Amino acid sequence: MKVLQKYYKNIFIFDFNKTINDIPSNFIFLNSLDNLEMEFDIIDISTPSTTHIIVLKSILSKKIVFKKIIIEKPLFSSQDEYNLLLSIFDSYKGLKNKIYVNEQYYSSKALEKFSRSLNFNTINKISIDMSKNRLLDQINGRFIDSNLEAYGIEIPHILAVLDYLKINLDEITIEENNHYIDKNNYNNQGVSIHFKINNIDIFITSFLGDFYVKGHFKIPNNMNRSLCINEDNSINSSLKFDPVQNVERLYTEIRINDSINYLFDNLLDNHYRNIIHDKLPNQYSLEKILIINHLLLYLYKNKNTIYLGD
Structure with a gap:
């Protein structure tokens, strides 16, 4: 509002x-x-x-x-x-x-600039993480999706970013699709998914409680909103969405090879302004939103639930 x-x-x-x-x-x-x-x-x-x-x-x-x-x-x-x-x-x-x-990530100026620098012929791995401890938010009244749970919060954003990067969501294969739940607190959840398309491995994660699962280890959750691109098994480019540690709010960090720049990128304001003035980017369409939404339902229906304890 x-x-x-x-x-x-x-x-x-x-x-x-x-x-x-x-x-x-x-x-x-x-x-x-x-x-x-x-x-x-x-x-x-x-x-x-x-x-x-x-x-x-x-x-x-x-x-x-x-x-x-x-x-x-x-x-x-x-x-x-x-x-x-x-x-x-x-x-x-x-x-x-x-x-x-x-879906404001279609209106991200930083994502637009970042995507122009990519050469998909050399990419072998894409990692996207959107994690934040939202347990206090829930106590203060923020709802979770009662049908899709942790899949309904950040995963739509992540899939939109993949679509923006021209990943054909209809052609991906699902290698792993894990839904982690704290057995002592059902609202303490996270999602970790591994896709493959052609020769690219895609890893997406979103943990929304006080823990994060990395490999076989359960560690404390730290806020992270990042997109990393690997070429030849090393990170060549990355994007850190707002908030970026030690950087003024609404600035995104763009790292391309050894060059680091910061770009003001008020996603929500960009998106509303584009809607109001009929200037949404070509990448956005209701048809794509429907594709993302159907994939979201499929992922939730076919998840592997893992309950974690202390």
């Missing part, structure tokens, strides 16, 4: 779950979505993942007029939700052209 404040004077909030206690004074709270005789420039659905499509259907059924609608990722969390989405598309022609999923 803070991002939208930069572009719009009037911002309305409707709380489907009735959980918001303090409404900022510069926002307008709506008690109902019935009989809204106005046109909204943007409607932003940022409810829990499993309610995205239900909320979308409710908005449409109330005949609320809008130009664009933004939905948080993942767009859907189950096959039933996807089937409902298809029926909505059948009932509301042209809706696909108004829906945008909040």
